[in-house]
Amino acid sequence: MSVARPSTAVAGLSAAGQPTTRGSTENGQAAESRPEYADVRAVPQFKEKTGPIVLANTFVVPKERTEAFLALFRRQAEFMKAQPGFVSLQMHKGTADSQLLMNVAVWESTEALATAFGSPEFQRMAAEFSDDIVSYPHIFEQINV
Template structure:
């Protein structure tokens, strides 16, 4: 299973699920060793298909780091933290998440839009 790491030690992913807000953006940066990229993308596409069918899902995009980067970033929009937490906590999603190799690291964080 991929390792989950917090970008902000003060607000780990599961604490963010408690904030009742929306719409939200999940920005999930993955460190993926080059030899694992194709395998990762196959597994991720299965997860994405599952998430796209969940209530509250809005959109999803995957981005690859430039140059020789080993980073991939998923940007997913959800109607609410509750919808994301429900989908994330489902047994089917958790089974799929367990299939990712141990040398992949995931840095998920939830954001909400602000005016600037």
């Protein structure tokens, strides 16, 4: 998959489970669009019925937007904590002045997470993120090693 380097973007998952962005590229062309979280049926990771699962979502947040991002994320987290199937959530910040933040959330099942992501209330909050916030979400399941 080839995606132009975005100058402003919001990301999601492609049908192959890869990060995609929407927004404008550095030369003004439209970047690849992402499926809306509301249409979670289109994302193969949501179609697979498994659980428990871990959602790891890495965000690239410009330094000047960190506080606003965290305020909105806290609202989203409160909403998610009240949803059926939610288990836990932790946010991590990269060290050494990094612009990366990573959310690690545990859910009982892909169905529970898909239902929460697809809710109109979550969609309204997700739409409030600034276009220069980029996220790379992916769903994992535990394996024995």
